[in-house]
Amino acid sequence: MSKGSAGYSSSSHKSSLKGSSKVYMWYCDNCSNGPYLVANNDYCPNCHHQRCSYCVVERAPSTRR
Ligand SMILES: [Zn+2]
Numbered sequence: 001m002s003k004g005s006a007g008y009s010s011s012s013h014k015s016s017l018k019g020s021s022k023v024y025m026w027y028c029d030n031c032s033n034g035p036y037l038v039a040n041n042d043y044c045p046n047c048h049h050q051r052c053s054y055c056v057v058e059r060a061p062s063t064r065r
């Protein structure tokens with residue numbers, strides 16, 4: 001006797017979050033170091049300058065397959 005596998009219609013559970021995987025990089029305007037991840041570094045690891053409006057923020061090119 002085989003165990004009756006439940007005929008579960010697997011609905012594709014896709015999360016339609018737009019722009020969820022955007023990666024932003026920033027360059028310190030104080031010491032011109034970088035790029036740093038915006039999500040990881042609020043402060044410049046090099047000179048401890050806090051990211052401000054003068055710091056250059058760029059969107060990292062998304063790796064699409
Ligand atoms: Zn810096």
Ligand SMILES: [Zn+2]
Nearest residue numbers: 029052054055
């Ligand atoms: Zn700055």
